[in-house]
Each structure stands twice: as structure tokens, then as C-alpha cells.
Amino acid sequence: xxxxEALAGLGGVALFAAPGAGLAEILPGIREMPTGRRLAxxxxxxxxxxxxWLYALSHWLAVPLRTPAILGAxxxxxxxxxxxxxxxxxxxxxxxxxxxxGRLAGRIALAAGALISLALVCDALDNPLTDWDGRMTWSAxxxxxxxxxxxxxxxxxxxxxxxxxPWYPLLMPVAQVAxxxxxxxEPDHHAFRPMYAVFFPVWLLLIHGWAVALAGRTxxxxxxxxxxxxSFPAFAGSGGAASAYSDLPLAxxxxxxxxxxxxxxxxxSAGLAAGxxxxxxxxxxxxxxxxxxxxxxxxxxxxxxxxRRTMVWRRLWGRRRRALAxxxxxxxxxxxxxxxxxxxxxESFESFEQATSWSLLWPGLFTRIPRLAxxxxxxxxxxxxxxxxxxxxxxxxxxxxxxxxRRPAFPLLLAAAAPLGxxxxxxxxxxxxxxxxxxxxxxxxxxxxxxxxxxxAFALRDLLRRARWLPGALRP
Amino acid sequence: MLCHYAATMxxxxxxxxxxxxxxxxxxxxSFLIHNATVLTFAGSVLRTVALALLAVSLLAALPLxxxxxxxxxxxxxPLAGETARGAHVRMLGAAAMEALDxxxxxxxxxxxxxxxxxxxxxxxxxxxxxxxxxPRRARYVGRLSxxxxxxxxxxxxxxxxxxxDGPRWVVVALPHDPAVLxxxxxxxxxxxxxxxxx
Numbered sequence: 187x188x189x190x191e192a193l194a195g196l197g198g199v200a201l202f203a204a205p206g207a208g209l210a211e212i213l214p215g216i217r218e219m220p221t222g223r224r225l226a227x228x229x230x231x232x233x234x235x236x237x238x239w240l241y242a243l244s245h246w247l248a249v250p251l252r253t254p255a256i257l258g259a260x261x262x263x264x265x266x267x268x269x270x271x272x273x274x275x276x277x278x279x280x281x282x283x284x285x286x287x288g289r290l291a292g293r294i295a296l297a298a299g300a301l302i303s304l305a306l307v308c309d310a311l312d313n314p315l316t317d318w319d320g321r322m323t324w325s326a327x328x329x330x331x332x333x334x335x336x337x338x339x340x341x342x343x344x345x346x347x348x349x350x351x352p353w354y355p356l357l358m359p360v361a362q363v364a365x366x367x368x369x370x371x372e373p374d375h376h377a378f379r380p381m382y383a384v385f386f387p388v389w390l391l392l393i394h395g396w397a398v399a400l401a402g403r404t405x406x407x408x409x410x411x412x413x414x415x416x417s418f419p420a421f422a423g424s425g426g427a428a429s430a431y432s433d434l435p436l437a438x439x440x441x442x443x444x445x446x447x448x449x450x451x452x453x454x455s456a457g458l459a460a461g462x463x464x465x466x467x468x469x470x471x472x473x474x475x476x477x478x479x480x481x482x483x484x485x486x487x488x489x490x491x492x493x494r495r496t497m498v499w500r501r502l503w504g505r506r507r508r509a510l511a512x513x514x515x516x517x518x519x520x521x522x523x524x525x526x527x528x529x530x531x532x533e534s535f536e537s538f539e540q541a542t543s544w545s546l547l548w549p550g551l552f553t554r555i556p557r558l559a560x561x562x563x564x565x566x567x568x569x570x571x572x573x574x575x576x577x578x579x580x581x582x583x584x585x586x587x588x589x590x591x592r593r594p595a596f597p598l599l600l601a602a603a604a605p606l607g608x609x610x611x612x613x614x615x616x617x618x619x620x621x622x623x624x625x626x627x628x629x630x631x632x633x634x635x636x637x638x639x640x641x642x643a644f645a646l647r648d649l650l651r652r653a654r655w656l657p658g659a660l661r662p
Numbered sequence: 663m664l665c666h667y668a669a670t671m672x673x674x675x676x677x678x679x680x681x682x683x684x685x686x687x688x689x690x691x692s693f694l695i696h697n698a699t700v701l702t703f704a705g706s707v708l709r710t711v712a713l714a715l716l717a718v719s720l721l722a723a724l725p726l727x728x729x730x731x732x733x734x735x736x737x738x739x740p741l742a743g744e745t746a747r748g749a750h751v752r753m754l755g756a757a758a759m760e761a762l763d764x765x766x767x768x769x770x771x772x773x774x775x776x777x778x779x780x781x782x783x784x785x786x787x788x789x790x791x792x793x794x795x796x797p798r799r800a801r802y803v804g805r806l807s808x809x810x811x812x813x814x815x816x817x818x819x820x821x822x823x824x825x826x827d828g829p830r831w832v833v834v835a836l837p838h839d840p841a842v843l844x845x846x847x848x849x850x851x852x853x854x855x856x857x858x859x860x
Contacts, residue, residue, distance in 0.1 A: 326792060574718065
């Protein structure tokens, strides 16, 4: 890669990082997070804000997706964040890490995560896109959108053109267009790839940050190390950060939005941030239409989950509801935008209808279980994708079951089950269930990964605490 | 009075639930589940096995991750100075890039074309060609291998080729060879010369 082209790729990353930093500055609920988690949220908010506004402006106001609009959308939070920072005139120190043991695990995880992220960025700068769905759907759509400067390109809005899944939401293709337009890249340039690569460290920081908050530094460090060494989320050409699939971004938006809402007293700004992220989840991938309402529903039901200090939690409802209402607004806006945009796409669900039949749902929901479970297992024990993580993780969850008795565990379990349930349902009604499991199950696992790995940290904390034979440096 | 009542209840409770009153002649299973020591031991074995398996999982993942990271970091040096165009040529091959360039020159960015799948089965060739040629729009007209004799797909192709407002160009996507560009008039002439088939 020549330096100028590498700079273009990194400039594409800055296009979202800068507005994200602005948003993280003006939202106190994000600003006061520890550094790692704040960085992850800043990135996600930057992508959600910039690409989300461009999507909405292009659809509702026919604003051309060209450099002035893109820079304008990105500049608003940058300026607002700058003004907010100057007005505060004092640097808020993020919470200092506690003196709790566990630095070793955290340091190893940080080193592994940083090395793998660096390798991904190098790969993204050096090589053009070679994956399947990225070229078949997401980046092809991005080229049509960029070609006409609108989210209504003729290839999508006129019937008869050869387009795969024209009903898929366009948030990530719009983000690709933003990078390519601002950097004045050639139509077939791969300057957008580093943007996808950055989702990997963001995913790791999310998992580590929330695991630290809920399960302590040691369990968080080991969990983050396990996550960083998984091949699929990083290197898989069929859904990892090395590809241009939308599954990893969806996993990040869904997990980040959900976990913000599972805090006992979410601030209004945190509620708004969660809403922006869940709105982005809706606009990132079709499954987001289900996952975002699931996240909101779990956040609403959270105080009513039976457990210790239930009455205290129910009293918190009064304080939570305004934050939840604020979260619901951008998420609902995302749904309205998606449905409104789909209304102008004539062959909306054709590809889905051709591949599925609802008549298979009953009794297939039960009779197909052994076959689907066998196929899913086959994907999960693939050494090249997951190593032997899925052989160890269920045992960790079972052996550390006491760690799962904490209040957030149940909603996290349901949140992790939601994408897997969607995948199961899809495979059940599919005309080719084996093929569907083979091509999608790993991606549904990825979508469920943030809540699942935080749950894993809960169980691991319990295991490590009870393993008195371990050296002190490895235990909480 | 209350103290006396509580003491009595404790006495009744201990009488009802004392170990002595449980049937000692029960199965081994009932002995095991009531034996806290055995359960504690089993739990600690399970926890140890879980942690050991997790450690093995981490160790097993290391070589593969190191290999993948190493390969990507090492290739930075030989690829330094390579342009995006050069990277495309490296991945697709010079002949394929040349073919795509000539198609891009013939069909303007806002133009459209008919796309024929030159493979025997779904091998993705049409997806890759469509991606490389986007934002030019494609109309898919079928698979070449299914177009022999007077079959339906062949009739549909002839109809698509004969439409006066239809695209001028036909692109044949081949799984292992560069894409081929054919003028639709030329293709129609070939079909006529071959008595309707390709």
C-alpha cells in the first residue's frame, strides 16, 4: 500500500472517530466511562450518527451523498463536542482502575487484542475485498448508492435488476460510501476496509469494559483474551472484521445498546446513546429489527426480574423510565426510516420468500431440532473458526453457575438467545436448512457474542474465585 | 412463651429432617445427593476440569492466531509501495483485470448490461463480475449451460436480446476465466448461425 492510499483508509476511520469523540464528549453517560469503553462507544456512536443521518437525509430530503453532506453530518458532533469541552474547561479524569488483582490477564488480553487489530488493519489496507457476501451484497449495494449519490439507486428501486437482497438495510454501505467519497477514492478502491477492521478492537473493548464493570478485572481480562483469540470474529471472510459483512457491526451496536440499558440507573444521556446504537442496529442488518426491540423489552422488564432486592429494583423503575423513553425514540426512528425506505424497493422480500416456507414451521420447530443441532454443532467445533472455545465455554458456564445468579445474567442470557433464536427460526423455515446453518450459524453466534461473553465472564469469575489452588496473580 | 414455642418447633423440625430418620437403606444415588462432601468434591473437580479445558482452549488458539497475525504483519513489507490497482491485479490476475477494464470502457458507469453465468453451477462468478462492474446495472439472463436446444432459458435470452430498449452489451461471467464482453447483435447472429442455440 502506498502511504497516500493508506492515509485515505485511515482517514476513513477518522471520519467516524471524530464525530464519535464529539458525541462521547457531549453525552455525560459516555464521557464518564473508563477509557476503553468510552473509545468503543465513541466509535459506534460516530458510525451510527454519521451514516444514520446520511441515510435519513438521502431518503427523506434527497440530499446527495457527496462530500459536503458527509462532512456536514460529521462536523455537527465534532463542533458540539469541541464547544462542550471548552466550556467545561476541566478535564474529567475517567475512573481509575481499582487496585484489584487481575492486571496480568488484562495486559495479556490488551497485547493480544492490539496485535490482532493491527494485523487486521494491515490486511485491510493491503488487500482488496475478497469475501462472499461483502461482494455479493453489501459492497455491491454501496457501489450502486455511490454511483447515483442516493440511497434510492435505480438498481434497488426499479424492478428487474440483478441485485442480491435489495431489502437489506444500507447503514454500512452508506458508511462505505462516506469513506470513499470523502477520500475521493476510485470506485473500486478498498479504502473502506479499515473501517470494518476497527469494529474488532471495538468489540473487544466492549466485552472487556462491561466484563470489568460487572465481573471484575481478572475475569474480564481472561474473557477478553479468549475473545481476542477466536478466529471467526477477527479473520473469518464470512462475517469477521476482515470481511465487509454487517454481522460484527450489528453485534457491537446491539450489545453496546443493550448493556447501557441494563445498568440500574441509566442516565438520560446513556439512554439516548443506547437508542442511537439500537437505531443503528435496526439499520445495519435485517435481524436488527428484532434485536433492537428485544433489547428495549429486556431493559423495560429488567427491574421485574425476580431476585434479591426486587423491591429496590422496582422502585428504580421511576428513574429508569425516562432514560428508556429516550432510548426508544431513536430506535423507533430507525425502524420508521427502514420501513419507509423499503417501501420504495419493489422486490423487497423476494429472495427471502424464495428461500423459505412458513409451512415448515410446524412441526419443523421440533422435528428439525436434532438435524439443526447437529449442523450447528458442526460449525461450532470447526477448529479454524473457533478453536475449541465452544467445547470449553458450555462447561465454564455450567461449572460457574453460581456466577450466573446475578441480576444482569438473566436478561443477558435472553439477549444472547435472541439472535440464536432468529437463526434457528430461519433454518427451520428454510428450504435448505443444512445450507442455511452452514452459512449463517457462526454469524448468529457473533451477533449474540457480546452478551454471551459477558455471561461467560460472570461464570469465569466464580470459577477463578473458587480455584484456590491457582496462583494469586491469576485469581480475582 | 415465644421462646418455648420456637424451641419446640426446632425440635420437631430436627426430628423430621434429621439424617437418622432418612432411610439408610436407600440407593447409592440418594446417599450421594445427600452427601455434601461428595457434592463439594464433584463440584471442585468440575470446576478444575472447566478451567483446564479453558486453558487448553487458549493454548490451542495461540498458534493459529500467531500464524494469522504473523502472515499479515510480515506481508506489509513486500506490499509496501503497491497501489490499490496493483493489489487488485495481484488478487484477480492481470488477464481478469484487463477484461474488466475493457468492459468498463465499453459500458459507461451509469449503463446496464445483460449478465450470463458461464459456470456449470452456482460458483459466484456472476456476483464477482457484477460487483466489479457496479455501478453498472446487470440484468441476469441465465446460465449458459442450461441454454441448449429450444429450452425456456434460451427463449428468454433471445427475448432479452431482441428487446429494442434492452442493453447493448452481454457479459459472460466465467468461474475460472476472465469475463467476456459480447455485443448483443453479435450474440444473436451467433445464435442464428447455430440454429437457435449458443
